[in-house]
Amino acid sequence: MDQRSPPARPLRRQLDSIILHFDYDCFYAAVFESETPEFRSLPLAVQQKQIIVTCNYEARRRGLSKLQLIKDAKKVCPDVVIVLGEDLTRFRNASKHLYAFLTSFSWNNRAERLGFDEVFMDVSDMIEYNAGLLNPNDLANSYFCLSKNDPTAGFAYDASQVAGHTYPESSTDISGASPDAQRLQMHLRLASHLAKHLRQQLESEKGYTCTVGVSTNKLLSKLVGNVHKPDSQTTLLPPYTTDDDEFDNVASFLDGHEIGKIPGIGFKIAQKLRAHVLQRVPKIDAGLVYGGTKEVVLVGHVRRHPGIGPETLERILEGPGTPHGIGGKIWGLLNGCDDTEVGLAREVPKQISIEDSYTRLNTLGEVVKELRLLSESLLKRMHADLLEEEEDVETTEHVTATDKIGKRWVAYPKTIRLSTRPRLPQNPDGSRNRSFARISRSAPMPNFVFNLKESIELLSSRLVSESLIPLFRKLHPEKSGWNLSLVNIAATNMVDTASEKGGAGRDISKMFKRQDEVLKQWRVEEGNESAEMDEDGMEAYPSRQASAMRESSRGGSEDVPTPSQEDSVGNDGKWESEDEDAMNEGDTFMCEQCGAAMPIYAMAAHSRWHIQG
DNA sequence: ATGTTTTAG
DNA sequence: GCTTCTAAAACAT
Numbered sequence A: 001m002d003q004r005s006p007p008a009r010p011l012r013r014q015l016d017s018i019i020l021h022f023d024y025d026c027f028y029a030a031v032f033e034s035e036t037p038e039f040r041s042l043p044l045a046v047q048q049k050q051i052i053v054t055c056n057y058e059a060r061r062r063g064l065s066k067l068q069l070i071k072d073a074k075k076v077c078p079d080v081v082i083v084l085g086e087d088l089t090r091f092r093n094a095s096k097h098l099y100a101f102l103t104s105f106s107w108n109n110r111a112e113r114l115g116f117d118e119v120f121m122d123v124s125d126m127i128e129y130n131a132g133l134l135n136p137n138d139l140a141n142s143y144f145c146l147s148k149n150d151p152t153a154g155f156a157y158d159a160s161q162v163a164g165h166t167y168p169e170s171s172t173d174i175s176g177a178s179p180d181a182q183r184l185q186m187h188l189r190l191a192s193h194l195a196k197h198l199r200q201q202l203e204s205e206k207g208y209t210c211t212v213g214v215s216t217n218k219l220l221s222k223l224v225g226n227v228h229k230p231d232s233q234t235t236l237l238p239p240y241t242t243d244d245d246e247f248d249n250v251a252s253f254l255d256g257h258e259i260g261k262i263p264g265i266g267f268k269i270a271q272k273l274r275a276h277v278l279q280r281v282p283k284i285d286a287g288l289v290y291g292g293t294k295e296v297v298l299v300g301h302v303r304r305h306p307g308i309g310p311e312t313l314e315r316i317l318e319g320p321g322t323p324h325g326i327g328g329k330i331w332g333l334l335n336g337c338d339d340t341e342v343g344l345a346r347e348v349p350k351q352i353s354i355e356d357s358y359t360r361l362n363t364l365g366e367v368v369k370e371l372r373l374l375s376e377s378l379l380k381r382m383h384a385d386l387l388e389e390e391e392d393v394e395t396t397e398h399v400t401a402t403d404k405i406g407k408r409w410v411a412y413p414k415t416i417r418l419s420t421r422p423r424l425p426q427n428p429d430g431s432r433n434r435s436f437a438r439i440s441r442s443a444p445m446p447n448f449v450f451n452l453k454e455s456i457e458l459l460s461s462r463l464v465s466e467s468l469i470p471l472f473r474k475l476h477p478e479k480s481g482w483n484l485s486l487v488n489i490a491a492t493n494m495v496d497t498a499s500e501k502g503g504a505g506r507d508i509s510k511m512f513k514r515q516d517e518v519l520k521q522w523r524v525e526e527g528n529e530s531a532e533m534d535e536d537g538m539e540a541y542p543s544r545q546a547s548a549m550r551e552s553s554r555g556g557s558e559d560v561p562t563p564s565q566e567d568s569v570g571n572d573g574k575w576e577s578e579d580e581d582a583m584n585e586g587d588t589f590m591c592e593q594c595g596a597a598m599p600i601y602a603m604a605a606h607s608r609w610h611i612q613g
Numbered sequence B: 001a002t003g004t005t006t007t008a009g
Numbered sequence C: 001g002c003t004t005c006t007a008a009a010a011c012a013t
Helices: A027-035 A037-041 A057-061 A070-076 A089-103 A124-132 A179-206 A218-225 A249-255 A267-278 A299-303 A310-317 A326-334 A364-386 A393-397 A401-405 A456-475 A508-526 A535-539 A543-552 A600-612
Strands: A019-024 A044-048 A051-055 A081-084 A111-114 A118-122 A142-145 A154-157 A165-167 A210-215 A232-236 A352-357 A387-389 A407-409 A411-422 A439-444 A484-496 A588-590 A597-599
Touching: A019 A179, A019 A218, A027 A037, A027 A044, A027 A051, A027 A089, A044 A057, A051 A070, A089 A111, A089 A118, A089 A179, A118 A218, A124 A142, A124 A179, A142 A179, A154 A179, A179 A210, A179 A232, A210 A218, A218 A232, A218 A249, A232 A249, A249 A299, A267 A299, A267 A310, A267 A326, A299 A326, A310 A326, A352 A364, A352 A411, A364 A387, A364 A411, A364 A456, A364 A484, A411 A456, A439 A456
Parallel strands: A044 A081, A165 A232, A210 A232
Antiparallel strands: A019 A118, A019 A210, A044 A051, A111 A118, A142 A154, A352 A484, A387 A407, A411 A439, A411 A484, A588 A597
């Protein structure tokens, strides 16, 4: 559970898990190709501001590349088709759709999205099960079951061979190796066939090609996938021994990688590692701000460096802000060990943010205009990602205005944050230093943004004047003199509301009954002055629900998340003015049946509680 | 709880 | 004259 084990973690590779890593080929371009199939045969590039963020393989064949300036791209390839990709909505939607498709094959729901275009899947259970089904005397005619219940769901395959590419290209003979090693080899082989099947399904059903890596942990499956791309897959073959470098495919595979290529080793850590093995400050590649170095230091160089080990690494890397135990973690990565689990499928994001960048933004008027645009996008995103159809028709027919709208909030953000990236003032010599540092201020999310009856335009304009402008003044107290290169607004501090859908295949109906009993206890107490939820009452109902409810009970009303604004006064006192009307005017609503006060997003759940109880 | 840093795609 | 637009996690306060 707790992944941070103190300095010395044992150097153990997990050999019992099988992890697939999917990476959709040039994803942004593929989304446009999916919408407009004619693009498939043309050189296609996706533009954001002044650069190409990605391009299809036809464009790459003609010399285009990621993060290239538009004008350079046009020089290299004048007939390139350029599409604008600053609005990420279509990519986000496609990503969710493909993720849902892949997840539908999972038995354990351990499928984790990384960005829009990558998915890790822990398929250990499917592999284990199918390994048990093999007939050792006729491996060539095997059948892979995709469902334990439905024996017709699956595909035929040849379990005597690996599907797709391998690293290394030809397999080493391990017929004399331990039973564990033989078992691992068979598991990886099965996984390669599963990967191939999933790739074929993704292409035939959804029209997307991808690149897959097959190994025993996230680190290795992700890295090995890169060996052959696009539209391809690579399996990291055993032996995965930990003790003998000469016969360890993991070590020989990793040793050739530049250290900065290892996921988890970013620019900062990589620089410190380079400095240590080179015994001097590594040069940075001018022109590129981040990610560029002329000094090539490989994993093997660091791993074999005299005196290296988790403790040394901890000492090299330590400093303000560096996580405790980083030395052990990096030592693990250099040795192919990564015990981080593939996360459970997440229903809602933890934060939603919208940003735009500018070459010049230095007047308050323009800032207000931009904040309005960003706020509208943010509220639209909140509606798209945090709202769910009220599928229960019986309750919909009862009472309340929120139910009539037919949607409810599955999660709500408690905090709004404004970030900017100021452009640095000019140096005496007229030049300008580049900085990508951001500064931010945050405040409670006002409840009115959850009102589904008001227009987005009105709500965002209110959000700008009542929350974002005050935050902006905190960030930039001076009237002028600043110039912003970026503005970001974010809805953070996300709290899930109790949901029928719940996470990850739990028995939600049972959970709801218990919750109702808790709520009844609370209601009985409600008439009293001492009507505060007490901890002991909660302890009778252990686990996730209890803590989730405890979390939301501080407002005094159970089903009802804390009204975030009323109790914390804005420092300037100004943006608080409409106190009198708050009850009727959009912030807080009162239940007609029991008189409980709550924000609008809580009403649907609250009325359902009345009906069921 | 709020703000910053690092990493990642 | 110019590097996009996000998301998560962990640290520091």
